[in-house]
Amino acid sequence: MENLLSIALWGVLVFTTMGLFFGIALAAAARRFHVPSNPVVEEVNENLPAANCGACGFAGCHAYAEEVVENPDVSPILCAPGGADVAVEIGQLTGKAVGEMRDEVARLRCYGSNNWAKQQAEYDGINTCVAAMLSFGGPKSCKFGCLGLGDCVRVCQFDAMHISDLGIVEINVKKCTGCTLCIAACPKDVLTMYPREHRVILSCLTQERGKAVKDSCMVGCIQCQLCIKACPAKAIDYRDGAIDVNHFTCRHYGPECKEICVEVCPTDIIHLPGMLPDPDKKAKAKAASEAKEAASG
Amino acid sequence: MSIAGIEGLWSIEPSVVALLVSGVIGAALISNFVFTKYLGLCVFFGVSRKRETAIGMGVTFGVVGVLSGTLSWLLHHSALEPLKLDFLQIIAFIGIVACLVQGTDLVLKKIAPALHKKFGIYLMLITTNCVILAIPLLNATAGASFVEAVSLSLGACLGFALALFLMSCAREKVDMAPVPRLFRGLPIAFIIAGLFALSFLGFSGLKVM
Numbered sequence A: 001m002e003n004l005l006s007i008a009l010w011g012v013l014v015f016t017t018m019g020l021f022f023g024i025a026l027a028a029a030a031r032r033f034h035v036p037s038n039p040v041v042e043e044v045n046e047n048l049p050a051a052n053c054g055a056c057g058f059a060g061c062h063a064y065a066e067e068v069v070e071n072p073d074v075s076p077i078l079c080a081p082g083g084a085d086v087a088v089e090i091g092q093l094t095g096k097a098v099g100e101m102r103d104e105v106a107r108l109r110c111y112g113s114n115n116w117a118k119q120q121a122e123y124d125g126i127n128t129c130v131a132a133m134l135s136f137g138g139p140k141s142c143k144f145g146c147l148g149l150g151d152c153v154r155v156c157q158f159d160a161m162h163i164s165d166l167g168i169v170e171i172n173v174k175k176c177t178g179c180t181l182c183i184a185a186c187p188k189d190v191l192t193m194y195p196r197e198h199r200v201i202l203s204c205l206t207q208e209r210g211k212a213v214k215d216s217c218m219v220g221c222i223q224c225q226l227c228i229k230a231c232p233a234k235a236i237d238y239r240d241g242a243i244d245v246n247h248f249t250c251r252h253y254g255p256e257c258k259e260i261c262v263e264v265c266p267t268d269i270i271h272l273p274g275m276l277p278d279p280d281k282k283a284k285a286k287a288a289s290e291a292k293e294a295a296s297g
Numbered sequence B: 001m002s003i004a005g006i007e008g009l010w011s012i013e014p015s016v017v018a019l020l021v022s023g024v025i026g027a028a029l030i031s032n033f034v035f036t037k038y039l040g041l042c043v044f045f046g047v048s049r050k051r052e053t054a055i056g057m058g059v060t061f062g063v064v065g066v067l068s069g070t071l072s073w074l075l076h077h078s079a080l081e082p083l084k085l086d087f088l089q090i091i092a093f094i095g096i097v098a099c100l101v102q103g104t105d106l107v108l109k110k111i112a113p114a115l116h117k118k119f120g121i122y123l124m125l126i127t128t129n130c131v132i133l134a135i136p137l138l139n140a141t142a143g144a145s146f147v148e149a150v151s152l153s154l155g156a157c158l159g160f161a162l163a164l165f166l167m168s169c170a171r172e173k174v175d176m177a178p179v180p181r182l183f184r185g186l187p188i189a190f191i192i193a194g195l196f197a198l199s200f201l202g203f204s205g206l207k208v209m
Helices: A002-032 A039-047 A061-070 A081-093 A129-134 A153-156 A180-187 A210-215 A226-230 A248-252 A261-265 A281-296 B014-029 B043-044 B050-082 B084-111 B113-117 B120-130 B130-143 B146-176 B188-204
Strands: A106-109 A160-161 A169-171 A191-193 A236-239 A242-245 B002-005 B010-011
Touching: A002 B050, A002 B084, A039 A061, A039 A081, A061 A081, A106 A160, A106 A169, A153 A160, A180 A191, A191 A248, A191 B010, A226 A236, A248 B113, A281 B188, B014 B146, B014 B188, B043 B120, B043 B146, B050 B084, B050 B113, B050 B120, B050 B130, B050 B146, B084 B120, B084 B130, B113 B120, B120 B130, B130 B146, B146 B188
Parallel strands: none
Antiparallel strands: A106 A191, A160 A169, A236 A242, B002 B010
């Protein structure tokens, strides 16, 4: 008992002495090596969302606050999670012009869910897209499709992504801040940034043609070019071997086109937000017209 | 060291310098903390992208490592061991390391703000770095003398700085090489670290004393 008491007493004494010694030494060092900080930097830092996501291109919110105050070339609109309010606040504090904000959200350019895209193998390895891709490009036949193992979900700090029942990523556009972390995390490059206000969604990234696409996915773009020919705004064209929509041109043209690209697309690859694909659209349309003809005749 | 002489065995005590040199070579090359013990990997991979930051971190790490190793040995032998407080050694050592890192942070912010900014979070990570904590713990468990403790601290920090420098040189070159996309960044860095570890295996044949 005495032994225990002595250990306890000495322990308290040793640690108190140690704490006092280091406390005084650190206080003296802090006084001697004090660096005055810019109060505007602290004020900007307090206005930032403290997400430390790196979307601004700097190592954390404090680093961005320092740069935006001290470097005249750093724009006040780089904080995507903060949005327009934070940009205006930073602009006022730093005296910089805010200009136009890039308000973008991430969108998945794939419809290849487990029931539409064919599997080339059963994957039983490490549960990440990067690891799966190392094994012959992943379990899906389409080498441009979403693997659905959630690398983007893991990096999203805003709970805007999850793997849906269909086996591909589903994005909650309301929660998406446009930080682009998911874009960098996706090994298939199947996520793209869209302007927040967009009229149509293009859900395929394939660079393959007709038969190869049909062999791997029932809702792949067969590159029939019907949408390119039909679009009155000339907003659809090829880029990097795949079909692509210029959303700025599309939105600028207005609703007069009545989304003709959605109408003509035989596989619903170009569709309205929230729409599900219908690979048998063409067959159903043919059957409906035949039934109509039979009824009238 | 024992030598057979005419009248039986002669025993020669190694000099302090010999002890120091052998300790440093042993900890830096033969049993390098990064390549043979896999310690301190977070800072090793985090700060080895650029040669400049690797050298800066190597020096900072060396200062903190040697100071904390020495202070911990002094505390252990003057207070913890005689007062039977050995069971609190991890807490005491972490306290010493944390205070030293905080002090280094203050000094570095004043005298080298650019380097301080480049280190970012990794400077604070030294506090919980396993190499820094392993040095006093190894000294305490092995019952090392003061010279042995200093040589192990110095050797471990030199070995870590050497590993950081070699890795930063390799990564600067690899950044410009056509590495397949999936291997870029940390995956290729781990492969390079593995190759370095294999080459450091060659030092295991080196016998000191």
